[in-house]
Amino acid sequence: MEDFKILLGEKEIPQSWYNLIPELSFRLPPPINPGTKKPLAKNDLRAIFPGGLIEQEMSSAKWIAIPTEVRDIYRLWRPTPLRRARRLEKYLKTRTRIYYKDESASPTGSHKTNTAIAQAYYNKKEGVKRLVTETGAGQWGAALSFACNIFSMKCRVYMVRVSFHQKPFRKSLMQIWGSEVVASPSGLTASGRDVLKKDPNCQGSLGIAISEAVEDAAKNKHTHYCLGSVLNHVLLHQTVIGLEVKKQLKLAGEKPDYLIACVGGGSNFGGLVLPFVKDKLKNKNLRIIAVEPTACPSLTRGLYEYDFGDTEALTPLLKMFTLGHNFIPAGIHAGGLRYHGCSPLVSALHKHNIIEAVAYPQLAVFQAALVFARTEGIIPAPETAHAIKSVIDIARRNQSKCLVFNFSGHGLLDLASYDKFLQGQLKNYAHPLHEIKRALKDLPKI
Ligand SMILES: Cc1ncc(COP(=O)(O)O)c(C=O)c1O
Numbered sequence: 001m002e003d004f005k006i007l008l009g010e011k012e013i014p015q016s017w018y019n020l021i022p023e024l025s026f027r028l029p030p031p032i033n034p035g036t037k038k039p040l041a042k043n044d045l046r047a048i049f050p051g052g053l054i055e056q057e058m059s060s061a062k063w064i065a066i067p068t069e070v071r072d073i074y075r076l077w078r079p080t081p082l083r084r085a086r087r088l089e090k091y092l093k094t095r096t097r098i099y100y101k102d103e104s105a106s107p108t109g110s111h112k113t114n115t116a117i118a119q120a121y122y123n124k125k126e127g128v129k130r131l132v133t134e135t136g137a138g139q140w141g142a143a144l145s146f147a148c149n150i151f152s153m154k155c156r157v158y159m160v161r162v163s164f165h166q167k168p169f170r171k172s173l174m175q176i177w178g179s180e181v182v183a184s185p186s187g188l189t190a191s192g193r194d195v196l197k198k199d200p201n202c203q204g205s206l207g208i209a210i211s212e213a214v215e216d217a218a219k220n221k222h223t224h225y226c227l228g229s230v231l232n233h234v235l236l237h238q239t240v241i242g243l244e245v246k247k248q249l250k251l252a253g254e255k256p257d258y259l260i261a262c263v264g265g266g267s268n269f270g271g272l273v274l275p276f277v278k279d280k281l282k283n284k285n286l287r288i289i290a291v292e293p294t295a296c297p298s299l300t301r302g303l304y305e306y307d308f309g310d311t312e313a314l315t316p317l318l319k320m321f322t323l324g325h326n327f328i329p330a331g332i333h334a335g336g337l338r339y340h341g342c343s344p345l346v347s348a349l350h351k352h353n354i355i356e357a358v359a360y361p362q363l364a365v366f367q368a369a370l371v372f373a374r375t376e377g378i379i380p381a382p383e384t385a386h387a388i389k390s391v392i393d394i395a396r397r398n399q400s401k402c403l404v405f406n407f408s409g410h411g412l413l414d415l416a417s418y419d420k421f422l423q424g425q426l427k428n429y430a431h432p433l434h435e436i437k438r439a440l441k442d443l444p445k446i
Contacts, residue, residue, distance in 0.1 A: 002086070006082040006084075009079075012247060015071075019060075022060045031318050032306060034317050042058065053123075056233040064236065066118075082244070082248035083102055087376055097401070098395060101407060110140075110268075110381065110410075111267070112143035113143040114240055115237035116226075119226045120226075121151065129154060130153060131224055132157075132217050133155070133157055133226045133227070134158045134213045135157050135174075136335035136338055137336040137381070137414070138171065140229070141159055142177070143228070144179075146177050156216065157179050158212045161184060166335070166416060185208050191215050191314070192211075208312070210227070210310035215312075218314075228265070234265075234267050235267050237271075238272075242271055256403070257401040259286070259289070260288075260387050260406070261289075261290065261291070262334075262385075263291065263292050264334075264339050264383060265341070266345070267343070272405075288354065289357070289394075290346065294361045295361075295362065295431065296327075297431050301323065303321070305319070311328075322443070324340060324438075324439025325340055362426055363427070365386050365389050368385055368388045378410060379414075382417055384406075384409055
């Protein structure tokens with residue numbers, strides 16, 4: 001009998017996170033302090049991050065032990081299943097084997113919980129009482145709210161305004177776990193007020209919400225900031241995904257030909273692929289593909305430059321593919337992919353041609369999501385559906401390959417977006433070249 005899912009026991013949850021950075025043959029360009037224009041020192045981060053996470057951000061250790069307390073909480077849902085999409089394969093009439101790592105099995109419905117638990121743990125350990133963050137579609141905000149609830153900490157989430165209205169039930173999730181949720185841009189911070197002065201109807205972006213959260217953390221006692229993607233320590237926590245996949249593929253007797261994931265800030269992509277990068281360096285036939293929206297095409301259309309991580313220029317400068325920190329993407333329903341930049345580590349892998357990137361428009365992505373929902377049964381988050389679109393295209397072009405993609409989250413709280421798609425009310429957004437060019441003019445000078 002052929003298996004539909006490859007499962008691991010709880011003892012197989014990784015003992016350590018995997019840090020690719022010391023294994024690279026090139027040096028990752030360091031983050032820069034915008035004031036001194038010098039590489040960031042650990043002290044520069046102490047106002048908003050705990051020491052444990054700062055160490056991980058700059059670590060040169062290849063393996064970093066996962067604390068027992070964090071592993072114990074991971075046991076609520078990890079290891080996640082690796083599923084074989086046999087019904088999708090049949091529908092596509094392909095002999096290509098399609099596997100997906102089901103991160104939607106976490107209590108909050110996405111991969112974000114892997115890092116939320118770790119971040120809350122290190123903050124709690126250092127006596128921090130309150131965490132603040134931004135969220136796009138609400139998956140990250142929900143994950144951090146869940147983690148704060150577990151560790152009895154207060155939490156405020158700045159939720160991008162367009163998603164606040166598109167996805168009201170993610171807001172409910174965050175409130176159930178005890179968080180305060182604020183539509184961003186808000187009147188609560190100088191950053192938010194500044195944006196609203198220029199555009200009172202601004203729909204918000206991840207870049208703006210990050211500015212508000214960073215400002216809140218810097219100004220309030222006992223408060224730290226948490227980021228759901230982009231930074232090295234976030235991608236590090238997500239490597240549990242790829243480490244488990246390696247074991248599961250071995251059990252299935254498979255070696256991947258393609259690894260595929262959607263990219264917002266780069267954390268679910270990094271989580272799946274970073275443990276495979278050394279394999280890719282030995283085997284050029286392995287292809288690693290990042291999928292992004294045409295409405296926010298940082299890897300496919302952005303520049304590889306130093307830029308701020310947020311709109312109001314409060315963060316350190318990161319060397320990354322960016323569309324400019326002032327770029328406000330169209331209000332597509334994959335709210336978690338509306339970020340102007342991309343993780344410096346993922347960006348460097350792209351710059352060095354170790355990974356590839358493609359972009360798809362919203363309607364084709366929702367169409368692919370329907371195919372998946374109608375064959376496999378699970379409704380993907382609109383972000384995840386970007387990976388699925390790429391998988392379907394590759395499976396149609398290739399026979400007898402092994403494809404693995406990251407099913408980063410379910411879309412059960414994105415049904416309003418599906419309703420709009422089914423009623424023909426969604427539209428495509430092409431990449432607005434003139435706006436991107438304008439935003440790129442404001443890149444900081446180094
Ligand atoms: C389900 C899902 N997938 C992917 C992403 C993109 O984020 P990242 O690139 O950090 O994985 C998000 C972000 O909110 C998300 O909610």
